[in-house]
Amino acid sequence: MQKTIIALATVFALGSTAAMAQQQQSQDPMAQQQQTQEITEGMLVKFVTAMEDVQGVTEKYRDQFQEAENQEEAREIQQSAQEEMIAAVEDAGLTPQEYNMIIQQAQNDEELRARLEEMTGEENS
Numbered sequence: 265m266q267k268t269i270i271a272l273a274t275v276f277a278l279g280s281t282a283a284m285a286q287q288q289q290s291q292d293p294m295a296q297q298q299q300t301q302e303i304t305e306g307m308l309v310k311f312v313t314a315m316e317d318v319q320g321v322t323e324k325y326r327d328q329f330q331e332a333e334n335q336e337e338a339r340e341i342q343q344s345a346q347e348e349m350i351a352a353v354e355d356a357g358l359t360p361q362e363y364n365m366i367i368q369q370a371q372n373d374e375e376l377r378a379r380l381e382e383m384t385g386e387e388n389s
Contacts, residue, residue, distance in 0.1 A: 303365075
């Protein structure tokens, strides 16, 4: 259950990144191939690392965002958080598009979701 919550928080945190990726995909025919790209074990390992780092960024900025005094300050905080999240994903060895592709496939593929939960359990034990 906790892992599902973490995954949902990660999806929420990268929401605008996903929207940007979807915009790019609708404009780029090569991106359509990426949606059906096979997810390798190596990609999953990188994804788990990235997910944990993104969750850390989310936690780092959560209070700042909630305490923002106005919308402009909230946007600036959100922008900083998103930049750090993208950097975390890239530092783990994935593109934001690959990261979002894995999230999207995990939402629809019970086997993939179970594998990710197993991997995050291994990391946390």
